[in-house]
Amino acid sequence: xxxxxxxxxxxTIALATAANADTMTVGLVAPLSGGGAAWGTAMKGALExxxxxxxxxxxxxxxxxxxxxxxxxYDSHYNPNDAVTAVxxxxxxxxxxxxxxxxGSAPLAALVPVTTENKKITITxxxxxxxxxxxxxxxxxxxxxxxxxxxxxxxxxxxKLGARKVGSLFxxxxxxxxxxxxxxxxYEAAGADASxxxxxxxxxxxxxxxxxxxxxxxxxxFELDGSPPQTAGLLVRxxxxxGFEGNIVRTGGDAxxxxxxxARPDASEGLYVHMEYDGSLPSAQEYQQRYVDAYGGTMxxxxxxxxxxxxxxxxAMQAAGTTEDSDAxxxxxxxxxxxxxxxxxxxxxxxxxxxxxxxQYIPYAIGVVNGGVPQVIATCSLDKCE
Amino acid sequence: xxxxxxxxxxxxxxxxxxxxxxxxxxxxxxxFGIMRVVNFAHGExxxxxxxxxxxxxxxxxxxxxxxxxxxxxxxxxxxxxxEWVLIRPLRADELTGMIATLGISVVLQNSALxxxxxSPRPMPEVISGLVRIGPAVFSWSRIFVIVSAVxxxxxFWLFMQKSRTGRAMRAVAQDREAALIQxxxxxxxxxLAFGISVALAAxxxxxxxxxxxxxxxxxITPMLKAFIVVILGGLGSIPGAVLGGxxxxxxxxxxxxxxxxxxxxxxxxxxxxxxxxxxxxxLLGRKEA
Numbered sequence: 001x002x003x004x005x006x007x008x009x010x011x012t013i014a015l016a017t018a019a020n021a022d023t024m025t026v027g028l029v030a031p032l033s034g035g036g037a038a039w040g041t042a043m044k045g046a047l048e049x050x051x052x053x054x055x056x057x058x059x060x061x062x063x064x065x066x067x068x069x070x071x072x073x074y075d076s077h078y079n080p081n082d083a084v085t086a087v088x089x090x091x092x093x094x095x096x097x098x099x100x101x102x103x104g105s106a107p108l109a110a111l112v113p114v115t116t117e118n119k120k121i122t123i124t125x126x127x128x129x130x131x132x133x134x135x136x137x138x139x140x141x142x143x144x145x146x147x148x149x150x151x152x153x154x155x156x157x158x159x160k161l162g163a164r165k166v167g168s169l170f171x172x173x174x175x176x177x178x179x180x181x182x183x184x185x186x187y188e189a190a191g192a193d194a195s196x197x198x199x200x201x202x203x204x205x206x207x208x209x210x211x212x213x214x215x216x217x218x219x220x221x222f223e224l225d226g227s228p229p230q231t232a233g234l235l236v237r238x239x240x241x242x243g244f245e246g247n248i249v250r251t252g253g254d255a256x257x258x259x260x261x262x263a264r265p266d267a268s269e270g271l272y273v274h275m276e277y278d279g280s281l282p283s284a285q286e287y288q289q290r291y292v293d294a295y296g297g298t299m300x301x302x303x304x305x306x307x308x309x310x311x312x313x314x315x316a317m318q319a320a321g322t323t324e325d326s327d328a329x330x331x332x333x334x335x336x337x338x339x340x341x342x343x344x345x346x347x348x349x350x351x352x353x354x355x356x357x358x359x360q361y362i363p364y365a366i367g368v369v370n371g372g373v374p375q376v377i378a379t380c381s382l383d384k385c386e
Numbered sequence: 387x388x389x390x391x392x393x394x395x396x397x398x399x400x401x402x403x404x405x406x407x408x409x410x411x412x413x414x415x416x417x418f419g420i421m422r423v424v425n426f427a428h429g430e431x432x433x434x435x436x437x438x439x440x441x442x443x444x445x446x447x448x449x450x451x452x453x454x455x456x457x458x459x460x461x462x463x464x465x466x467x468x469e470w471v472l473i474r475p476l477r478a479d480e481l482t483g484m485i486a487t488l489g490i491s492v493v494l495q496n497s498a499l500x501x502x503x504x505s506p507r508p509m510p511e512v513i514s515g516l517v518r519i520g521p522a523v524f525s526w527s528r529i530f531v532i533v534s535a536v537x538x539x540x541x542f543w544l545f546m547q548k549s550r551t552g553r554a555m556r557a558v559a560q561d562r563e564a565a566l567i568q569x570x571x572x573x574x575x576x577x578l579a580f581g582i583s584v585a586l587a588a589x590x591x592x593x594x595x596x597x598x599x600x601x602x603x604x605x606i607t608p609m610l611k612a613f614i615v616v617i618l619g620g621l622g623s624i625p626g627a628v629l630g631g632x633x634x635x636x637x638x639x640x641x642x643x644x645x646x647x648x649x650x651x652x653x654x655x656x657x658x659x660x661x662x663x664x665x666x667x668x669l670l671g672r673k674e675a
Contacts, residue, residue, distance in 0.1 A: 033503070172648065200647050203607060205598040206403065208528075209642030209650070212395045216643075230506045230599065242395070243516055243523030262508040262599065 024060065024067040024323055026051065026310075027096035029086040029111075030103050030125075032075040038229040038258050039103050039125060042300035044073055045291055046307035047100045050314070060314055063321040072096060076107050078202070078228070083107035084114065091118050097323050098313055100306060102126065105175040112136050119326040123309045125302060128178050132354040138326055140333070140358045142309040143302055146179050146225060146252045147353075149274065149364055149380065150186035153251055156366060156378055156385040157272055158190040161247045165193045167219035169210055169235065170226040172199035179226035183251060192221070202228075207238050221247040225274075229255035229300070233262025240267040250274055254301035256367070256374050261298075265372030273374050275365040276301040277343035280376055287342035301343075308341030309360050315339075349382075394522045396643040397636070402528045402597075404635020405535035409590035410608045411615035411627035412542065413583035419559040419622030420579045422480050423473065426487040429609025430494035431584035433602060434461050435591030437498060440600045444509045454534075454592055461588035466581030474576065498602035506599040531593050538589050539628065542582075546624065555579055559622060618658050620671020629669055 028047050030040030051069045059066040072094040074086035083102045090096045091114065098121040102108050108126030115122050121138045124131050127145040157163065166187050170176035176199055187194035196217040198210050214222070222239055224232045232255045236248055240263070249272040250259070256273045277284060284304060291299040316332035317323050334357065339346040343362050350359035366385055367374035378385040410432060417425045435457045442453045468490060476482040513526040546552035557565040558575050566572055590608065598604070615634050619626025637657060641650030661669065 033499075198646050201651075203603075204647070205604075205607075206399075208399045208402075209396060209639045210647055212392065212399070212643045213646065216392050230508075233508065234598065241516070241523075241525035241528070243518065264510075 022065050022067050023070055025070045025072050025094050025096045027087075027090035027094060027099040027101075028071060028073040029076050029083055029090065029099060029101035029107075030073075031078040032073070033077060036078040036103060036228045038255065038300045039253070039302050040076070040078075040101075041295075042303035043100055043103065043125070043306045045295055045299070046303045046305075047071060047073075047310055049290065049294065050307050050310040054314060060317065062317050062323050067323065076102050076104075078104050078107065080106045080110035084111045087111045087114055091115070091120055096120070097317075098122070098326075098329075100310060105130070105178050106173050108139075109174055112139055115139065121313060121326055121329065123306060123313070125306075126175075127182075128174060129354060132350050132356060132358045134355045137330060137356070137358075140309060140360065142305045142360050143276065144252075144359070144361065144364060146182040146186075148359075148382065149252060150182050150225075151189060152380050152382070152384045153274060153364075153366055154183075154186040154192075155190045156380075157247075157249055157251075158187065158192050161221060161249075161272070163187075163192045163221035163247060163249075165196065165217070165219045166221045166223050167196040167211075167214035167217065168194065168223040168226070169207065169214070170197065170199050171202050171228075171231075173202070176226050179252075183223055183225050186251075187223070194223070202231075205234060207235055208242065211235070211239055211242055211244075215242060215244060219246065221249060223249050223251060224255070224259075225249075225251040225253065227255075229253075229258030230262055233259040236263035236267055236271065247272065256369065257298040257300065260369070260372060265369070268369045268372070271369040273367045273369065275367045275374065275376065276305055277362050278365050278376060278379055279367075279374070281342075281344055283340075283342045284344070304341060304343040305360065305362065308339065308343060308346045308362070311341065312336055312339055312346070312360075388521070391521045392643060393640075394519075395524075396640045398522075398524050398528070398532075399643075400636035400639030401532050401632070402635070403638055404632035405532055405539070406590050406594055406608065406631075407611050407615050407635050408539060408628045408631025409535050409586050409593075410612035411619065411631045412539065412624055413586035414612045415616045415619070415622055415624060415627040416555075416559075416579055416586075417583045418616065419624070420555060421473075421477070421483075421576055423477075423483040423487065425580075425583065426484060426609075427491035427494060428487075428584065428587050428612060429605030429607075430491050430498075431461055431465065431587040431605070432591035432608050433498060433605035434464075434494065435588030436595035436600045436604050437502065437591075438588065439592035439595040440507055440509055443512075443596070444507075450512045454589060457588040457592040458585045462581040462585035465584035466577040469577040469580035473580065474573075477576070495602050495605075502600075502602060506601040506604075508599050509596045511596050527597055531597060534593050535590070538586070542586065543624075551575075551578065614654070614658055616668075618661060618668055620668030623668065623670045623672070626668055626670035633669075 030043045032040045054060050059068045076083040100123050103125040105126045105128035108124050109130050116136045123140050123142050125143045131141045170180045184194040196214045196219050252274045254276050260268050287304045288299050316329045319332040320328035322328050337347050347361050348357040349361040351357040364380050365376045366378040368377050414428050438457045439453050442448045473483050476486050511527040513530050515526045517524045554570045615630040619630030637654050641653045
């Protein structure tokens with residue numbers, strides 16, 4: 001009799017566990033190959049590390065059900081068509097709870113109508129204003145766009161370097177056009193002439209003719225913002241090959257490790273770079289070490305930013321008691337403030353600028369490459385860098 | 387920067403791109419001239435050359451001259467083997483042969499993708515430093531490309547003009563049946579021509595790898611340019627390929643330097659169309675009988 005009772009109890013527990021254990025899939029669409037791969041792989045690493053934390057702790061408990069989390073990842077190739085195909089698969093076939101990505105304005109502009117219609121939360125890195133807009137309430141942005149940091153950072157750099165005439169090259173698409181406008185406005189406002197601009201197709205590798213054209217216009221500073229990491233490295237290398245001894249500035253989108261790899265440290269010496277967060281924070285260094293231990297090589301600074309937003313969504317799901325009701329999850333996310341992440345405290349901003357607070361804000365910094373390593377020379381707020 | 391400096395810079399860069407296009411186009415047009423096959427996999431052999439350079443020069447740190455020799459021998463041998471095993475059985479039908487080269491292209495590109503991944507890999511320069519002539523500045527790495535490419539084209543030219551095999555190749559290109567009657571072993575010439583053709587593409591890839599970077603997709607643009615060059619120079623014409631390559635390189639460089647990237651791209655194709663309207667068989671091409 002006791003044996004029967006024991007068997008019954010074990011069966012009941014097993015059934016109950018089976019009923020309460022479930023699988024939740026999180027999607028990722030990002031450039032995992034090509035010029036933007038450094039950013040895309042950093043996003044993928046962030047998702048994998050966040051999921052590893054949760055699954056390692058027994059799963060995500062939401063509304064009495066414990067979820068084991070799986071990942072469905074697709075390469076967008078930084079291409080709008082591929083990004084839309086991937087998102088359709090994530091929504092209709094993989095039935096993901098939310099989507100990490102896409103990266104880039106053009107892919108985001110192409111797919112945000114689909115994610116909005118299907119009420120899927122996305123964490124994007126696209127700098128287009130569409131990324132944070134009241135008509136797209138499920139679109140969140142983990143990375144600060146050029147529009148936010150351009151003015152304080154460029155003011156600091158123009159004053160520090162005495163830049164007068166700035167040259168720049170941007171990809172010939174929505175992403176490049178958006179950044180070009182933001183960067184030009186910021187330089188003009190800081191008192192520098194930023195009219196020496198040209199655009200290139202993303203598959204281009206020889207920039208010497210275009211750079212020669214810009215150098216002929218008498219530029220004293222070159223702005224790298226807008227170009228993917230590997231391309232930025234080629235630009236630095238080819239600028240130095242043309243004997244350019246002026247200042248090179250990377251106002252946004254962390255690419256320092258790739259620039260150093262492609263252009264090599266001697267060509268990159270004195271490069272002014274945007275730092276997505278204060279890299280001297282112990283939590284940031286700890287995360288970076290964990291990332292490097294897991295994946296080898298170097299870590300792009302986008303990773304801890306996405307890691308933070310992903311964890312905010314998981315916590316919001318627990319607070320809302322649902323993994324499916326995106327409106328309830330979004331409402332819980334909006335309540336979060338000073339969320340502790342590896343890159344520092346995260347808050348939401350953007351209500352005054354875009355009419356909705358869906359922009360993650362973590363204080364950023366400016367660094368100068370010295371001996372092949374970027375060193376913080378100024379920390380920045382929304383108004384200024386000092 | 388004064389106008390003379392600007393034009394000098396544009397001229398040197400045009401030579402760099404132009405000699406690379408010429409190297410690509412010579413091989414492309416050689417195969418077409420002799421075998422009447424458009425080799426759609428030509429860009430993948432350029433990519434193979436760049437990966438051989440990456441492995442032997444950047445990873446194993448062999449001398450760059452050894453890298454070039456390895457690229458020529460390895461890619462040349464594989465090319466000859468591919469011709470013998472895959473293209474020879476389909477030689478009777480030119481269209482089927484072309485589709486076979488498309489298949490080879492996909493297999494080679496995806497194999498590189500599987501082994502090396504999609505991300506571009508930087509390579510160290512062969513020669514570092516700058517040359518300053520007045521206000522004009524050039525990098526030694528680019529001048530090295532020009533000199534090496536001219537040397538390779540020169541050796542190839544001598545081979546085609548002076549050697550018995552080179553003359554046999556030209557004979558097959560001019561008239562296959564007449565060459566057969568003269569006792570030329572056409573079955574031996576075909577794989578040899580294909581091997582030499584793709585080895586030239588591999589040399590172009592190996593030379594350009596330290597200047598740009600290496601990825602499974604690096605062959606796509608040079609392949610498209612080689613296509614334009616051989617149409618411009620005349621299908622099957624080796625001097626036409628050299629002239630067309632240099633011309634396209636110059637148009638690209640001067641166009642982008644003087645007018646910007648977008649106008650330069652349009653200008654290139656507009657000029658090709660204009661030349662073909664005036665000379666439908668290309669600059670140095672022969673009219674088909």
